[in-house]
Amino acid sequence: PAARAPARGAAPTPPGPRARAPGPGAGRRAARRAAKRTAAHVRPHLPTGSLPDPATGPITDRFGVYFTGVGGTGVVTANRVIASAAQAAGLAVSGLDQTGLSQKAGAVVSHLLLSPKGPGGGEGAPTVGAEGADLYLSGDILQAAAAKHLATVHPGRTLAVVDVAVTPTAAMLQRDVAAPDEAVMRAAVAERVGDDRALFLDSKRIAEQVFANQLLANIVLLGAAFQAGGLPLPLAELEKAMGRTGKVAADNRAAFAWGRWAAHDLAAVEAALATTAAPAAEASTPSIFDPSAGAVETAGPLVAAAGLPVDLPGELRELLTRRVAQAVDYQSAARARKFLGLVASAAARDDAANGWALTRAVAESWFKLLTYKDEYEVARLHLLADHDATAAELGIEGPYKVTYHLHPPTLRRMGLKHKLPASRPYAIAFHGLRAARRLRGTPLDLWGLDPDRRHERALIKEYEGLVTAALADGRDYAGLVVLAESAQEIKGYGPIKEAAIERWRARVAQLAPGTAGRST
Incomplete structure (x- = not known):
């Protein structure tokens, strides 16, 4: 389900999770994996020299940021950095985070609208509508090239900054469908935004090779967008916003700097990356569609x-x-x-x-x-979702609560027009339904x-x-x-x-x- 839109002038907040003790060992597996990967990792150094300041002016009208990607790469966290910096710079901020089941390969869309405070500032829907994006960010080129997302682009005005890596969709994982050709997807984005208004880079590779942490890929994109002139916010406020991201503040600042260099001098970045070996690849996160x-x-x-x-x-x-x-x-x-x-x-x-x-x-x-x-299959798939990964993508540290919003067909036919939110009752029901799936199609199948x-x-x-x-x-x-x-x-x-x-x-x-x- 989509996150509830924040009040005008407030930064978007992640949906759903609230304080509650997680199950035994929740979050520890991801921490052990990260520690194992980074223990022997040697980071390359940033290119030497200084970066020129991008030529940007202040935001004087409604400015739309449209960020697409997949769960597990920090889309929402990156947009929260922008929102925090914009608020500190005196702008009105509104937005909407649509995360759904944002486990690995789940779609994520984050809308952000910045405008001067005053009469009319921050008014209107908290979403980026048709041709409403001034900055078009995407952590996945497959999402970036989709027509429904490209509809937010204003040709000749929007700047697009896109990661060229493709994260397999559910259809690719479940039906072994091949990804579209990268050149075709690049052309779709470039043709829509206009000449010289699209920047493509492999931010995931930079994040992996420099930090051994793919979650920083979208902060790399932010840095590239800033240096390309597509993020007209004070650098000092952006750095302060990244400083408020807890334990990963230093890495966020460094990832932002790598993104700036990638936009300014990609050859220098490639040379810097070549000085150290890429970290050993981590085993891919299992998909909920992978058989047991x-x-x-x-x-x-x-x-x-x-x-x-x-x-x-x-x-x-x-x-x-x-x-x-x-x-x-x-x-x-x-x-x-x-x-x-x-x-x-x-x-x-x-x-x-x-x-x-x-x-x-x-x-x-x-x-x-x-x-x-x-009902049986929906329950089984819900129980396979990795909520630890979702919490990490949303920047949640410590205990959290998962709330499900469901609209059972039987209740819909009885006139219920909205989804029913619940936590533990649904989780208990999921376990019962999963165990009962062998009744499907038999005389004992009441759902049938x-x-x-x-x-x-x-x-x-x-x-x-x-x-x-x-x-x-x-x-x-x-x-x-x-x-x-x-x-x-x-x-x-x-x-x-x-x-x-x-x-x-x-x-x-x-x-x-x-x-x-x-x-x-």
Whole structure:
């Protein structure tokens, strides 16, 4: 859920967490990992020489800062530095932090509006609207190049400062989707902001190699934005704001200086980085979509017994093994075998000459339909979220409380129009629902009585029957692939998903006349 907007003239604050003792060992794992990585790390030195002051004037009108990125890289913390410095400089400040489930790979958007105090100062919505960004910051080029974010850019006025690294999205992690080409994403940003108004740098690499701490990457971006003239705030106030960030104050100031140098003389920064070896890479933070070790162990024999073609490419076999393990975690080995059954039928019609496109299409669509997000799955995924990482990204030290905001479909149908916030009751319910997920689809599945759940189960039957019939009727290969891929268009929840299902049925009726039906 989005954070509540602060009062006019107040800096944005992180959402949700309040004082409460965390569980045993909360936060200690991250601290041990950080200590282990930094113990033997030798930092490179800043380039020698002096930095020129950027040519900027005071803020005389509403100034919008739009910051996008992913959880775990300090987006909110960086924007709080700007807000604190702006307040100290006598500006009115308002904003909104949209963090959602900002565990690793979760999207984060931070809006910040600065304006002179006085009549009209700080008035209006606390968000950066269409073409309202004067400074466009992004800790992830994939987010930066997205049309919904680029809509905030004012061509010819906005300055964009973007990290070129790509953090895999949930779709990439769950469906092994490749990231778009970096050159294409750079061009999308550069064309939108206008000539010479986009600065691209690898701030994560700088943060990792200098500090062995990726959380400082967005402070590096702030320094680059300041030096490029896109952050018209007094340097003294920015440094004081970073001085109020607790134990990491010195590192924040240093990261800001590295960002300034990267904008001023990137070659000098590269030379400085080359004087020391990069720190050993840390094992990536597990995604909530990664299958458990037990499920992976179960998946191997299931895939081996599925009768898949022996010449199936290794990377495709690995993908299928991952999907099988995820299906085991989702419910059981029985659901995993159901997944493999249809995939094996498609693979029998496929071959290397066609690049195994049909097998991939069936695997992805079939997996998507079989693992729909119901109450059991939402509970399971919530329990996998790393709240320690979220707290660290928000700059929270010490105890915290997690509050969930949920809108159960059953209560929505009874007329409830808003989400219900709760903490411990939901956490207890999550554990019960996760344990009960094997009841899904059985006569004891009370949640399955909901119309949304009935639609999802009907869709599984429809797709299985559709593909099975199409594989048997001698249809041309290209037509089979299009038909198999069609279910990827079904997205959303509730009425949105119902409408998507109807559109899919209408398309299927054109692709495979006589085969589309409505199961109940």
